[in-house]
Amino acid sequence: MQLGACYYPEHWPEAIWAEDAHRMVAAGLSHVRLGEFAWSRIEPQPGEFDWAWLDRAVTTLADAGLSIILCTPTATPPKWLIDRMPDMVARDAYGHPRRFGSRRHYCFSHLGYRVEATRIAQAVSERYGQNHNVVAWQIDNEYGCHDTTLSFSVAARDGFRIWLADRHGDIGALNRAWGNVFWSMEYRSFDEVELPNGTVTEANPAHWLDFRRYSSDQVVAFNAAQVAIVRHTSPGRDIVHNFMGFYTEFDHHDVACNLDVAGWDSYPLGFLESFRFGEGDKIAFARQGHPDIAAFHHDLYRGCTPQGRWWVLEQQPGPVNWARYNPAPLPGMVRLWTLEAMAHGAELVTYFRWRQAPFAQEQMHAGLLRPDSVAAPALAEVRQAADDIALLGSQGASPRMVALIFSYDSEWVTGIQPQGADFSALWAAFACYSALRQLGLDIDIVSPDATLDGYAMIVVPCLPIVDAALVDRLEQFPGQIAIGPRSGSKTSDFAIPRDLAPGPLRRLFPATVARVESLRPGVGHDGDGFRIEQWLEHVEGEAEAELTAHDGTVASWRHGRVRYLAAWPTEALATMLLSRAARDAGLTTHDLPAGVRLRRTADRCFAFNYGASPAELPATVQGEVILGSRTLPSAGAAVLG
Ligand code: GAL
Numbered sequence: 119m120q121l122g123a124c125y126y127p128e129h130w131p132e133a134i135w136a137e138d139a140h141r142m143v144a145a146g147l148s149h150v151r152l153g154e155f156a157w158s159r160i161e162p163q164p165g166e167f168d169w170a171w172l173d174r175a176v177t178t179l180a181d182a183g184l185s186i187i188l189c190t191p192t193a194t195p196p197k198w199l200i201d202r203m204p205d206m207v208a209r210d211a212y213g214h215p216r217r218f219g220s221r222r223h224y225c226f227s228h229l230g231y232r233v234e235a236t237r238i239a240q241a242v243s244e245r246y247g248q249n250h251n252v253v254a255w256q257i258d259n260e261y262g263c264h265d266t267t268l269s270f271s272v273a274a275r276d277g278f279r280i281w282l283a284d285r286h287g288d289i290g291a292l293n294r295a296w297g298n299v300f301w302s303m304e305y306r307s308f309d310e311v312e313l314p315n316g317t318v319t320e321a322n323p324a325h326w327l328d329f330r331r332y333s334s335d336q337v338v339a340f341n342a343a344q345v346a347i348v349r350h351t352s353p354g355r356d357i358v359h360n361f362m363g364f365y366t367e368f369d370h371h372d373v374a375c376n377l378d379v380a381g382w383d384s385y386p387l388g389f390l391e392s393f394r395f396g397e398g399d400k401i402a403f404a405r406q407g408h409p410d411i412a413a414f415h416h417d418l419y420r421g422c423t424p425q426g427r428w429w430v431l432e433q434q435p436g437p438v439n440w441a442r443y444n445p446a447p448l449p450g451m452v453r454l455w456t457l458e459a460m461a462h463g464a465e466l467v468t469y470f471r472w473r474q475a476p477f478a479q480e481q482m483h484a485g486l487l488r489p490d491s492v493a494a495p496a497l498a499e500v501r502q503a504a505d506d507i508a509l510l511g512s513q514g515a516s517p518r519m520v521a522l523i524f525s526y527d528s529e530w531v532t533g534i535q536p537q538g539a540d541f542s543a544l545w546a547a548f549a550c551y552s553a554l555r556q557l558g559l560d561i562d563i564v565s566p567d568a569t570l571d572g573y574a575m576i577v578v579p580c581l582p583i584v585d586a587a588l589v590d591r592l593e594q595f596p597g598q599i600a601i602g603p604r605s606g607s608k609t610s611d612f613a614i615p616r617d618l619a620p621g622p623l624r625r626l627f628p629a630t631v632a633r634v635e636s637l638r639p640g641v642g643h644d645g646d647g648f649r650i651e652q653w654l655e656h657v658e659g660e661a662e663a664e665l666t667a668h669d670g671t672v673a674s675w676r677h678g679r680v681r682y683l684a685a686w687p688t689e690a691l692a693t694m695l696l697s698r699a700a701r702d703a704g705l706t707t708h709d710l711p712a713g714v715r716l717r718r719t720a721d722r723c724f725a726f727n728y729g730a731s732p733a734e735l736p737a738t739v740q741g742e743v744i745l746g747s748r749t750l751p752s753a754g755a756a757v758l759g
Contacts, residue, residue: 119460119507121500122149122187122468123486124432127175128159129475134491135175138472139182145486145497146504150179151431151468154189154259155221157238158196169245180251187358187431187468188252190242190344192235193259194221199234206231208269211315220479221259222266226336227274232343239344240351247352254356256431257344260383261337261359267367268333270315281332283308295611296324323534324612330530334368338376345376360431361422363389363415366529366544371565374422382419383432383470386411386455391441394545402713402730405448406753409715409728410552412455416462417551418524418563426515430459432470435496436484444482450753452496454726456503457755461717461724463515469500506745510757514720518572519560519705522551523581523588531582531608538636538653546580546602546687553692557700558708558716558739570595574703577696579687582608589622598703600681600696601627603653604634619655626680629659643667648694652686665694708738714750723758725750 123142127135142150152175153160161167176186200207200218208216208225216223224231239257246252261267286292289305298304303322305311314321314329345357358379361370374380386407390400399408419428435452437444452469459467474485474494481489486497528543536542547563554561554577562573566588570576576595579602581588592599606620615621619631633656643650645667654671661675661682674695675682679702683695700707708716713729716739723741727733727750735748739758746756 119464119513120148120466121456121504121507122147122151122466123472124151124468124470125179125472126155126475127152128156128171130473132171132174135178136182139179139184141487142184142472143182145501147500148183148185149187149253149466149468150184150472151187151189151256152176152179153191153242154256155191155194157191157194160191160242161196161238164198164202167241172245176246176249176251180249184251185253186249186251187254187256188242188246189256190235190239190258190348192224192238192257192344195224195231195234203228203230203234205272206234207271208266209271209274210265211268211270213270213316216266220264222264224266225269225271225273226267226333226340227269227271227277229273232340235340236343236347240347243348243351247348247355252352252355254358254379255348255352256381257341257348257357257359257377259360260362261341261373262365262367263362267337268329270313274333274336275313277336278313278329278332279308279311281335282311282328285328296322296328297613298322326534327527327530327612330367330534331527334372334526337368338372341373342376356427358429358431361419363411364393364544366526369526370419370422371526371567374419375424377423378425379427379429379465380419380422381429381431382415384412384415384430384455384459385432385434385438387434387445387447388438388441391443394540403728404443404445406451406713406728406730407455409713409726410548410555412458413462413555413715413717414548414551414563416459416464417561420463421562421564421568426463428464429466429468430464431466431468433459433467435469435486435500436494437482438484439480439482446484446495448730448753449495450499450751452499453503453506454728454753454755456500457506457724457757458717458726460507460510460513461719463513463719469496509745510722513722516560516718516720518562518574520554520562520575520577520700521568521570521573522547522554522561522563522577522579523566523568524563524579525566525581525583527583528581531612532580532604534612537634539638541604541636541653541686543580543582543604549687549689550577550579550600550602550692550696553687553689553696554700555715556693556710557697558710559700559705560716560718573597574705575600575699577699578602578605581605583610584620584622586622589625592623592626598679598681598699599626600683600699602683602687603655603685607631620682627661627675627677627682629657629661629675629677629682631655631684632658643669643671643673645673648673648690649688650685650691651688655684657682657684664698665691706738709736711736721759725756725758727752727754
């Protein structure tokens with residue numbers, strides 16, 4: 119694994135570039151990422167390019183021995199372009215334009231902008247594509263950031279109509295698929311279909327689901343257009359995009375299948391503060407991040423490209439500027455996060471950013487250097503991580519243990535019709551993932567299309583739309599299977615299957631979900647060591663009850679090697695169910711102290727302590743200590759071999 123930094127030569131006097139480059143190398147960095155927001159400097163006027171500064175920046179960094187990841191600057195189209203093509207901006211759900219003055223002010227559906235994006239990608243990749251110091255290309259920056267995947271523009275509406283005609287063939291088929299007879303919503307032609315925003319009450323969920331699919335396809339097409347150009351003009355370089363955390367607005371499997379490497383941007387403290395973690399976790403892990411946030415995304419994005427290659431393109435080095443509260447990481451955490459990425463198979467971790475900017479929107483965001491160029495606390499940890507990585511050498515791939523199946527359309531379905539506050543397929547996946555990690559297991563998060571060979575156990579936390587091909591593969595899979603609520607509960611057109619849930623999964627679990635209910639906080643059913651909360655399914659059929667509350671309400675069912683969770687996967691319930699499945703799968707689980715997590719590579723076991731106090735590894739974790747010690751300090755890491 120190698121290390122790098124995100125660098126913005128256009129933000130700093132040229133006189134300090136060389137020194138910056140040498141300090142990067144001295145800190146143990148080998149890569150530098152450049153250019154993702156530099157369009158206004160590369161092409162200050164339409165068609166007039168200023169390459170001189172970027173040529174010098176590339177040369178200066180390369181002369182210091184750094185490998186360069188260049189970006190296409192399409193996340194920040196310049197003012198002159200917006201002025202020429204005002205309808206290229208995205209529109210929010212109220213129809214308001216997303217105006218110029220920050221970034222990502224473009225609509226994925228706007229074909230004129232797509233042409234401009236490929237034009238600038240062509241120009242930059244022609245200029246630097248053959249430079250042997252340019253080793254990779256990042257396309258754009260964080261697709262969808264700032265809520266920009268869905269756009270309710272005229273371009274989106276027109277594109278959606280064409281997409282619908284292509285999907286449904288004739289308007290009668292669309293009316294039937296969506297059930298438009300319901301409120302006299304029938305259309306006479308595709309030209310009558312509007313976008314699903316602005317309706318009096320909720321629009322038809324099938325309408326929303328198709329709009330989400332359409333919007334996701336626009337991201338795929340936007341990315342693919344640039345990838346095609348860069349592949350041609352700069353052959354042999356890796357092509358990557360930096361995805362985000364807990365972000366599901368487009369199908370990352372579809373986008374990533376055109377990339378060589380899936381990148382993602384890891385901000386564990388910002389994510390803990392901004393997402394739906396309990397107050398207890400927000401306080402306990404305020405300076406460490408929840409122990410499963412980074413790992414979840416490492417294991418998710420590893421499953422996104424066909425080759426399983428992935429990088430962290432932005433790693434938080436100190437306080438960020440965008441969460442409600444922005445604490446500093448505990449001493450040791452920047453090193454720990456880096457080694458956790460290594461344990462999950464990252465090839466590269468790049469810190470965002472080299473130096474804190476004293477101006478504009480992100481002036482409160484830490485870098486590896488302070489704005490006055492003095493080293494920030496993270497820089498010494500990066501150096502230490504670089505030494506650790508050198509000591510550990512390359513890590514072989516982890517043996518297959520548990521595959522957790524996640525699909526982006528699951529989250530769209532539960533988001534469109536949650537049927538109970540907070541029901542979310544993504545968070546059901548995270549809850550199961552976290553329970554598995556607390557048992558000390560290694561997890562691959564895979565798409566429903568992935569091969570399941572070699573795993574001991576498959577977990578399907580919540581998959582409303584189930585494809586028959588997946589059911590075939592699950593039927594052939596010889597190991598343990600755990601299926602979560604709402605799986606198989608919808609057809610691909612967002613309707614209840616004729617034979618009810620679990621729909622096609624009935625081949626594995628011969629039962630019927632006869633009724634579902636969502637439960638407000640405080641309403642539930644207590645069992646021994648667990649509680650049914652938030653969601654409950656009443657199941658009829660041949661399966662046997664496995665976990666039952668004191669009042670007889672069944673939380674989970676079992677049919678041979680298949681278990682079905684009929685309730686929300688709370689930590690206790692998920693842990694009970696998944697530890698039984700793991701036992702039956704012959705997997706060794708561990709009784710880990712709170713905040714401690716493990717991850718195996720080919721022949722090593724990494725251990726991390728996200729807790730605020732020291733923790734001892736249990737005796738079940740075996741091996742000789744190669745790095746650290748069996749007593750892990752807070753924010754400490756150990757490697758056993
Ligand atoms: C990312 C983004 C960066 C920077 C960073 C701040 O979302 O890609 O450009 O804004 O967040 O944490």
